[in-house]
Amino acid sequence: MRRTWPEEFNSILNNAEEVTIDLPPIEHEDGSRSxxxxxxxxxVRIAMEDYERxxxxxxxxxxxxxxxxGKAITxxxxxxxxxxxxxxxxxxxDNVADSGRHYTTKYLVVHFLLDDVRETAAA
Incomplete structure (x- = not known):
């Protein structure tokens, strides 16, 4: 099933940084290694409120x-x-609203796996 990232959340990805995740080899129960x-x-560093959404x-x-x-994220x-x-x-x-009220915005750092999903079409 092909799902498209909801347009309403595009702003969350605006300041995303492309990184590489390195997973070390894993030793399995049978002694083999991946x-x-x-x-x-x-x-991405996003507000807790956006993360909950x-x-x-x-x-x-x-x-x-x-x-x-041509990319997909998870x-x-x-x-x-x-x-x-x-x-x-x-x-x-910590911020101050226009009304003068003080408030705090909490943030999370999250990662989305990034895959290439471009499909070739027969000419």
């Missing part, structure tokens, strides 16, 4: 449009293979 894996990912999209693959057309949240890249504390920022 190879080390490198995966491209998007690293995109939480239902976690662990599902979504195709992107716009400048990242928000990492609970996958044990990617434990180091699960959502982590991104700090907080």
């Amino acid at each position: 190879e080390a894996i490198s995966r491209k990912a998007l690293k 995109i939480w239902p999209l976690a662990e599902m693959r979504y195709r992107l449009d716009g400048k990242r057309q 928000l990492i949240t609970t996958n044990p293979h990617y434990h180091r890249w699960h959502p982590a504390d991104g700090g907080s920022v």
Whole structure:
């Protein structure tokens, strides 16, 4: 099934940084070892409020449009293979509203696996 990333959440990806996730080889119960894996990912610092809005999209693959057309992303949240890249504390920022009221915005650092999904078409 092809799902497209919801347009209403495009702004979350605006300041995403492309990074590489390196997974070390894993030793299996039978003594065999898997190879080390490198995966491209998007690293994003987002407000906790935005994270709560995109939480239902976690662990599902979504195709992107716009400048990242031909790519797909998957928000990492609970996958044990990617434990180091699960959502982590991104700090907080204290602000003052126009009304003079003080408030704090909490942030998380999240990672989206980034895959190339361009399809070739017969000419």
